[in-house]
Amino acid sequence: MTGRTVIRGGLVITASDEMHADVLIEDGRIAALAASSTPVAEAWTAERTIDAGGKYVIPGGVDAHTHMELPFGGTFASDTFETGTRAAAWGGTTTIVDFAVQSQGHSLREGLDGWHAKAEGNCAIDYGFHMIVSDVNQETLKEMDLLVEEGVTSFKQFMAYPGVFYSDDGQILRAMQRSAENGGLIMMHAENGIAIDVLVEQALARGETDPRYHGEVRKALLEAEATHRAIKLAQVAGAPLYVVHVSAMEAVAELARARDEGLNVFGETCPQYLFLSTDNLAEPDFEGAKYVCSTPLRPREHQAQLWKGLRTNDLQVVSTDHCPFCFVGQKELGRGDFSKIPNGLPGVENRMDLLHQAVVDGHISRRRWIEIACATPARMFGMYPKKGTIAPGADADVVIYDPRAEQVMSADSHHMNVDYSAYEGKRTTGRVETVLSRGEPVITEREYTGHAGHGVYTPRSTCQYLN
Numbered sequence: 283m284t285g286r287t288v289i290r291g292g293l294v295i296t297a298s299d300e301m302h303a304d305v306l307i308e309d310g311r312i313a314a315l316a317a318s319s320t321p322v323a324e325a326w327t328a329e330r331t332i333d334a335g336g337k338y339v340i341p342g343g344v345d346a347h348t349h350m351e352l353p354f355g356g357t358f359a360s361d362t363f364e365t366g367t368r369a370a371a372w373g374g375t376t377t378i379v380d381f382a383v384q385s386q387g388h389s390l391r392e393g394l395d396g397w398h399a400k401a402e403g404n405c406a407i408d409y410g411f412h413m414i415v416s417d418v419n420q421e422t423l424k425e426m427d428l429l430v431e432e433g434v435t436s437f438k439q440f441m442a443y444p445g446v447f448y449s450d451d452g453q454i455l456r457a458m459q460r461s462a463e464n465g466g467l468i469m470m471h472a473e474n475g476i477a478i479d480v481l482v483e484q485a486l487a488r489g490e491t492d493p494r495y496h497g498e499v500r501k502a503l504l505e506a507e508a509t510h511r512a513i514k515l516a517q518v519a520g521a522p523l524y525v526v527h528v529s530a531m532e533a534v535a536e537l538a539r540a541r542d543e544g545l546n547v548f549g550e551t552c553p554q555y556l557f558l559s560t561d562n563l564a565e566p567d568f569e570g571a572k573y574v575c576s577t578p579l580r581p582r583e584h585q586a587q588l589w590k591g592l593r594t595n596d597l598q599v600v601s602t603d604h605c606p607f608c609f610v611g612q613k614e615l616g617r618g619d620f621s622k623i624p625n626g627l628p629g630v631e632n633r634m635d636l637l638h639q640a641v642v643d644g645h646i647s648r649r650r651w652i653e654i655a656c657a658t659p660a661r662m663f664g665m666y667p668k669k670g671t672i673a674p675g676a677d678a679d680v681v682i683y684d685p686r687a688e689q690v691m692s693a694d695s696h697h698m699n700v701d702y703s704a705y706e707g708k709r710t711t712g713r714v715e716t717v718l719s720r721g722e723p724v725i726t727e728r729e730y731t732g733h734a735g736h737g738v739y740t741p742r743s744t745c746q747y748l749n
């Protein structure tokens with residue numbers, strides 16, 4: 283219990299409104315909002331008053347795609363739940379949904395239990411889980427029903443990574459049919475991994491081993507083809523579909539076409555696809571390895587189509603796909619063979635700031651910023667209005683954001699447990715000042731005041747965003 287807090291004089295921004303309002307917090311929840319300087323607001327007394335004059339008061343970010351401690355390519359993502367959720371808080375994110383992993387030959391339950399054990403007692407902010415299904419069989423299909431009942435309501439499948447996470451079309455169809463019955467949402471890694479593996483083998487045989495070839499073999503057309511196939515399989519199954527980490531404009535076009543037909547098809551993109559490009563993958567001296575992720579970064583011309591998709595709601599969510607690997611000792615595993623570079627980028631701390639920069643740059647409105655980073659991910663994954671908004675009854679996950687402060691992104695100042703920043707030297711306008719998680723200050727005027735174990739597991743209902 284945290285008593286009463288009042289946030290005075292800020293501009294409250296939600297996905298639907300902007301208002302100069304004071305916010306009253308009681309026992310970890312939003313109790314009331316009232317126009318600032320009115321008798322109603324002025325009558326409020328509280329143990330703690332936060333002056334938000336000249337600042338934005340926004341819902342804490344909801345990052346629906348993280349991979350803390352993910353085993354990948356013979357190593358583990360370098361952020362633990364402790365370091366990763368602390369960094370998330372620094373960046374104004376107050377809820378993550380991480381991917382628990384089913385290893386092949388093991389049950390979903392074993393995978394989920396393992397993820398609970400990693401997270402419990404270690405998180406600075408609240409967390410939920412999706413489940414990566416790497417082995418679809420009669421048992422796992424039954425387990426999906428049980429997981430939905432206990433709040434793990436979304437399942438990731440991979441059309442990529444044969445022999446690791448890969449599912450074939452029959453397995454995908456079966457899981458989609460099941461989700462059509464139990465209300466789960468299939469999240470698809472849409473790349474044709476079988477064809478990509480042929481191109482990888484051919485590139486390596488030609489001596490094309492540098493990081494930039496990662497981008498060349500993982501072709502946009504193979505993302506588009508897989509996206510199209512996933513959409514058609516979902517249509518056959520009568521199931522909704524959420525495509526993760528969309529980077530190719532051709533894939534956006536597939537999603538737009540399906541949505542024009544009225545299908546329950548949704549798309550997520552990530553800051554790295556909006557702000558970085560194949561130019562980064564081509565950086566010399568193996569520096570390009572820092573930017574190896576899948577789907578890969580694309581040539582710059584794709585970015586305009588991603589921004590357009592975010593404006594037209596053909597893309598609904600921006601998550602980070604935070605999956606950090608240090609350059610030294612981890613990314614270096616792929617020197618001389620790009621296919622051995624662990625896939626993934628750090629970013630959980632940068633997302634809210636980069637998307638605010640997109641507001642400054644005129645790509646999206648302030649309310650759309652909150653919609654794609656807070657409200658829609660909360661709705662998509664069954665946490666709204668507890669998470670993702672500022673309204674009476676919601677959890678008091680609130681960020682005081684200074685829209686004018688300038689900062690320079692750098693590994694020297696970030697809090698993620700990784701030895702480089704994908705945005706090293708990037709100047710942005712806007713900065714997190716104070717972060718409350720269920721009313722408790724986690725960041726207080728740019729000091730960490732949270733603690734591991736404050737964050738609790740958040741079971742989720744089914745998708746609240748269907749057409």
Ligand code: URP
Pocket residue numbers: 349471527574575576577603605625626627
């Ligand atoms: O490169 C990436 N995206 N690594 C994380 C695993 C995944 O496919 O999301």
Ligand code: ZN
Pocket residue numbers: 471526527576577
């Ligand atoms: Zn993926």
Ligand code: ZN
Pocket residue numbers: 347348349603605
């Ligand atoms: Zn991912």
Ligand code: ZN
Pocket residue numbers: 722733735736
């Ligand atoms: Zn606490």
